[in-house]
Amino acid sequence: MTASSEQKLGATDIAALLRREISKGILHLHDRLPPERVLAETYGAARGTVRKALNLLESEGFVEIRPGSGTYVVHMPADTSSDAVENATPLELMDTRFALEPHICRLSVLHGRRTDFDAMESLCARMETLLDDPVAFSEVDSEFHRALANSTRNGLLIWIIDQIGHVRSQDDWTRMRHLTLDAMTIKQYNAQHRQILNAIRTREPERAANIMKEHLETARLSLTRAAET
Template sequence: MSDPIYRPGLSAVPAFEAEGNSSASAEGSTGVPPGAGRRPVQNAAAITSRLRHAIEAGEYSKGDQLPPERDLAERFGAARSTVRRALDRLERAGLVSRKVGSGTFVTWSGGLDRLEDISDAVSPLQLVEMRFAIEPYMSELAVLHATRKDLESMSALLDRLERLEHDKDAFSEWDAEFHLSLAQASRNPLIVYIYRQINEVRLHAQWNAQKEKTLHPARIATYNRQHRAIFDALCQRDAETVKTLLREHLELARTDLIANNSD
């Protein structure tokens, strides 16, 4: 999945990777799960399951529009009435909302609407502790499962990050997206779900003060060098180095937070 979520300036439609097939990019253009065009799925329940998995795995974010019925029908090899029944089931489950004349939109937020309280309660140091708990193993899975498209997407993110040394807000946003891309490359939907919530907390308003203290151009440049080293090790499929570099990256973030809190 080279670009599975909407971000400003990038594709608004999830790109599903087709395993072992060079036609993945064509399938990705309609946001249909891998293999749908090659292995027709006629049953409405099966289509519902595939689309539900795509939504709950984070391939579609709240507010994203699903492909039109005709595109889904073609890709799944099913009648439009069958696709319509599948979308009806998703709507009854509270995952999507259907608007006549406009299309089908994701309404499921994975619990993110309930994060306001926890965002207020979690301190920056506690969040870094959570990241220490999840990111090293997450990165090891990324080494095992990252595709060429994943690596291309990460490279594009790094190129953008390296142009943002003087823009704290934009750096924070795209730094969160780079780490999320590692989660997505793990191919573990639960890790993606958890990391999206971590990013919601990271980008909460209470972090503005920390950002102002920490993200000066020299420190952003250091973080970017660390990002690049992590990416290079990932490209080499060197899991131990990736984990070591990621722990060093998080340790620097923790050290900066401790220094800020001691001022």
């Protein structure tokens, strides 16, 4: 949201942008950042503002300011676990989902209960009303896959899918793709969701898993197509 539209950037905004570039590895260890005066121009801000941002980053230990010399990336503080989640690429995400979700279908057949399936059913219904609202559709889509994981009654798997959900919502590429979803693609997704749910309800684990693979393959295609645009 902060960076969503091109508004005037404040000190904290600039700090956030730089912080992100550092932890994403765009700015490497021991790299020198551009001079304050240059940063000021590139961000369209006054030098004093950039300066405030840099002092923030220094106090956080991201950066070291050497008077007369420059400002240097000194360390990315242990962001520990979530680092991998935040930096995951869309392709990594797809491969991971390919690993997990077909088997989740099988486990859903084994452990899922009526109420789980009913919840998924209502999510399907909601998605079918959203042919023209890609953003809302994507959100409900995430909820559907979450509900599917939930039906395995496997806390570990549910947690992993949740973590993955954070990637999906954070990733710019994915978010952009959501905006380019057309009605036809959404229709196809909806059909696949229905088929998966039906296969699970009729206790056909392998069929459900296979449709899920198709579904993910469809999504992967849409992803690479969006990437080429």
